[in-house]
Amino acid sequence: MTTPCRIIFSxxxxxxxxxxxAKGRREPQTxxxxxxxxxxxxxxxxxxxxxxxxxxxxxxxxxxxxxxQNVIFPLAAAWQLASKANPYHGDEALLAVISKAGEALxxxxxxxxxxxxxxxxxxxxxxxxxxxxxxxxxxxxxxLPPASRQKWEQGLQRGFAAMHKEAADxxxxxxxxxxxxxxxxxxxxxxxxWRERANQTFAAIAAAQAxxxxxxxxxxxxxxxxxxxxxxxxxxxxxxxxLSKNDAVLNAMERGxxxxxxLLWPDGSVAAAFDAVLPYRTTKNLGNIGFSWTAAGRGxxxxxxxxxxxxxxxxxxxxxxxxxxxxxxxxxxxxPSKDFLSDDRQxxxxxxxxxxxxxxxxxxxxxxxxxxLDRQNCFDLFHKxxxxxxxxxxxxxxxxxxxxxxxxxxxxxxxxxxxxxxxxLRWTPTAAKLSPPDQxxxxxLTYGDDAAQVTMTPQTDGSMELAYTLxxxxxxPAAAHVPLxxxxxxxxxxxxxxxxxxxxxxxxxxxxxxxxxxxxGLRLEFPAEAxxxxxxxxxxxxxxxxxxxxxxxxxxxxxxxPFSAKTLRQTVIVRSRPPVPAxxxxxAAAKLPVVSPSATQIITQADQAAVVLCxxxxxxxxxxxxxxxxxxxxxxxxxxxxxxxxxxVTIAVNDHVLGKPFDTYAQERDSSGPMPLGKLTLDAGxxxxxxxxxxxxxxxxxxxxxxxxxxxxxx
Numbered sequence: 001m002t003t004p005c006r007i008i009f010s011x012x013x014x015x016x017x018x019x020x021x022a023k024g025r026r027e028p029q030t031x032x033x034x035x036x037x038x039x040x041x042x043x044x045x046x047x048x049x050x051x052x053x054x055x056x057x058x059x060x061x062x063x064x065x066x067x068x069q070n071v072i073f074p075l076a077a078a079w080q081l082a083s084k085a086n087p088y089h090g091d092e093a094l095l096a097v098i099s100k101a102g103e104a105l106x107x108x109x110x111x112x113x114x115x116x117x118x119x120x121x122x123x124x125x126x127x128x129x130x131x132x133x134x135x136x137x138x139x140x141x142x143x144l145p146p147a148s149r150q151k152w153e154q155g156l157q158r159g160f161a162a163m164h165k166e167a168a169d170x171x172x173x174x175x176x177x178x179x180x181x182x183x184x185x186x187x188x189x190x191x192x193x194w195r196e197r198a199n200q201t202f203a204a205i206a207a208a209q210a211x212x213x214x215x216x217x218x219x220x221x222x223x224x225x226x227x228x229x230x231x232x233x234x235x236x237x238x239x240x241x242x243l244s245k246n247d248a249v250l251n252a253m254e255r256g257x258x259x260x261x262x263l264l265w266p267d268g269s270v271a272a273a274f275d276a277v278l279p280y281r282t283t284k285n286l287g288n289i290g291f292s293w294t295a296a297g298r299g300x301x302x303x304x305x306x307x308x309x310x311x312x313x314x315x316x317x318x319x320x321x322x323x324x325x326x327x328x329x330x331x332x333x334x335x336p337s338k339d340f341l342s343d344d345r346q347x348x349x350x351x352x353x354x355x356x357x358x359x360x361x362x363x364x365x366x367x368x369x370x371x372x373l374d375r376q377n378c379f380d381l382f383h384k385x386x387x388x389x390x391x392x393x394x395x396x397x398x399x400x401x402x403x404x405x406x407x408x409x410x411x412x413x414x415x416x417x418x419x420x421x422x423x424x425l426r427w428t429p430t431a432a433k434l435s436p437p438d439q440x441x442x443x444x445l446t447y448g449d450d451a452a453q454v455t456m457t458p459q460t461d462g463s464m465e466l467a468y469t470l471x472x473x474x475x476x477p478a479a480a481h482v483p484l485x486x487x488x489x490x491x492x493x494x495x496x497x498x499x500x501x502x503x504x505x506x507x508x509x510x511x512x513x514x515x516x517x518x519x520x521g522l523r524l525e526f527p528a529e530a531x532x533x534x535x536x537x538x539x540x541x542x543x544x545x546x547x548x549x550x551x552x553x554x555x556x557x558x559x560x561x562p563f564s565a566k567t568l569r570q571t572v573i574v575r576s577r578p579p580v581p582a583x584x585x586x587x588a589a590a591k592l593p594v595v596s597p598s599a600t601q602i603i604t605q606a607d608q609a610a611v612v613l614c615x616x617x618x619x620x621x622x623x624x625x626x627x628x629x630x631x632x633x634x635x636x637x638x639x640x641x642x643x644x645x646x647x648x649v650t651i652a653v654n655d656h657v658l659g660k661p662f663d664t665y666a667q668e669r670d671s672s673g674p675m676p677l678g679k680l681t682l683d684a685g686x687x688x689x690x691x692x693x694x695x696x697x698x699x700x701x702x703x704x705x706x707x708x709x710x711x712x713x714x715x
Contacts, residue, residue, distance in 0.1 A: 040320040042088065057102075069104065098136060134184045176237070212255070213230075215229060226278070233256065235290050253291070261335040262338075271349055273394075279395065298332035299335055357379055357380065373394040403429075403480060405481065406476050463575035468571070479560050500666070507531060580674045610708045611706065611707055618695055631684045632681070634682055639709045640672040641708065644701055646664040648693070649693055650692050
């Protein structure tokens with residue numbers, strides 16, 4: 001195998017290790033899909049064993065933290081679960097690893113059962129690690145060597161005794177996780193008082209849940225719900241119920257499952273405008289064992305894991321082990337898809353034709369805490385074909401992610417100056433109010449003495465109008481901001497320029513670019529006085545460190561709309577403009593016959609459904625055979641893979657080269673989106689499309705070539 005292809009295969013293994021070929025499977029109607037979960041668990045074991053240091057008993061010993069030992073529970077599950085498909089059941093070598101790993105936790109404890117989180121830092125009792133340690137103990141205790149079992153019990157009882165003594169009374173995710181672990185320890189060591197303390201905690205947790213399923217923070221710096229907080233609560237409830245079978249918490253788990261279903265966008269990702277901890281992510285919320293104990297929760301799990309189950313990738317080993325050991329089972333019921341209004345009327349999620357909006361009226365002053373996001377963005381806009389388009393949750397010290405700003409954007413500080421003067425820039429509202437559910441979506445926002453409103457109005461042509469309005473002329477510089485989530489491929493500007501958002505900082509005016517842009521299906525129309533800014537990361541560096549390639553996915557292309565004494569209202573139009581017409585003939589590369597005239601290796605890249613030529617030099621090529629259904633004049637478009645190891649290519653149909661050489665180099669992995677290459681006249685019948693390497697960018701590492709699809713658009 002050539003070196004570039006070794007690298008490609010290595011990359012594929014690391015990024016998609018555990019990919020399961022499951023052709024022909026039918027989606028399960030009941031939970032859990034045991035065979036799939038077990039397969040996910042079993043095939044993850046070798047990678048974990050490779051990280052184990054037999055001398056110390058530590059996983060990833062070089063940069064060790066106690067949480068590295070969390071894999072002790074899934075390994076114990078793999079050892080305990082009996083199945084013909086599980087070669088690790090009862091395996092003595094695996095048991096020896098588990099035994100030594102538990103001893104390592106005891107050896108690293110201080111007198112209160114804590115572990116150092118960082119070198120020289122304060123020790124902490126990590127509830128997640130204790131939870132997995134005690135659950136592993138319950139699975140293997142009777143099979144541990146006597147001396148090892150004694151050491152395990154010494155460490156576990158030391159930690160849980162301190163945990164019981166210092167048990168918190170607050171309603172937090174970490175408290176719930178600790179209480180579930182304490183209940184398990186109370187069972188394992190026959191400590192009724194430990195179990196009772198956990199019972200009290202979960203009674204309080206169930207009582208504190210709002211009827212809509214939220215647990216709302218009482219922290220002034222983070223009012224309102226947090227997805228992470230709610231998920232931690234449900235996970236702890238699921239573990240607690242699996243051990244206690246206390247039916248008093250079933251309703252809390254059901255309400256939580258219904259809530260999380262209501263927060264989903266059509267693609268399975270989750271709304272984020274209301275969240276002060278997590279911005280929007282394209283990844284799916286896959287749930288946890290707290291969902292598995294109710295029919296509504298199991299329906300959520302079936303929906304959210306369907307893509308993984310159907311063969312795209314294996315599930316995380318900790319998730320698989322928890323579901324197999326502590327999860328519930330039964331039929332899943334799909335929750336109805338409907339609009340959502342939170343119990344405190346501070347959040348809405350609504351469908352407006354092909355558009356979906358999430359509105360939030362939760363407000364808070366910016367916090368100095370690192371993980372507290374600024375409540376600056378009151379809405380997210382999602383489209384059924386485009387995905388998340390505008391908004392995408394909140395950032396940190398990033399005014400351009402805000403709906404409005406009042407003050408100097410060059411001085412983004414929320415702190416008063418040394419003389420106690422007002423802050424130089426206001427970007428988080430001090431109050432907010434949502435429009436009633438029977439009216440057009442709108443949020444009224446107050447910024448001290450200034451008031452503003454943003455409204456979302458569907459248009460008859462299927463587009464969405466976003467209107468930003470001030471109630472009075474501003475006394476300081478004021479602007480509205482429209483953050484666009486990063487999309488794959490190139491931005492097409494109204495002035496004809498094609499530009500790919502990368503590491504280079506760019507600023508455009510609406511007048512310069514012709515008042516519109518298109519970006520992989522999204523079209524935005526805006527006034528001449530607007531400005532576009534790229535890249536705007538979630539939290540700008542305070543030291544001037546530039547954005548790295550790995551940061552680009554979370555950056556926003558922000559449209560800024562200025563206000564003045566004469567301009568109190570600004571509007572933009574957002575619409576779906578498919579980059580390829582519905583009438584186009586699509587040829588998926590992975591489904592076509594392909595050969596390499598240069599005998600270069602060709603592979604299929606599973607993550608992007610792309611075909612990759614492992615080229616090492618200029619002149620290497622691959623040729624696809626396809627059939628033109630009807631004679632006529634066509635335009636050819638191609639969706640190529642971009643990356644830091646990709647070369648410059650030409651594309652020809654039946655030896656007719658189209659357009660200019662195309663540079664597929666990019667600093668991070670991406671796709672070009674459908675790019676127009678040129679027009680040609682074709683008769684019906686078989687044709688050949690040839691992609692040839694003609695060079696490489698001087699920054700490119702290799703000459704690789706990748707293509708997802710090409711399209712014929714009939715003139």
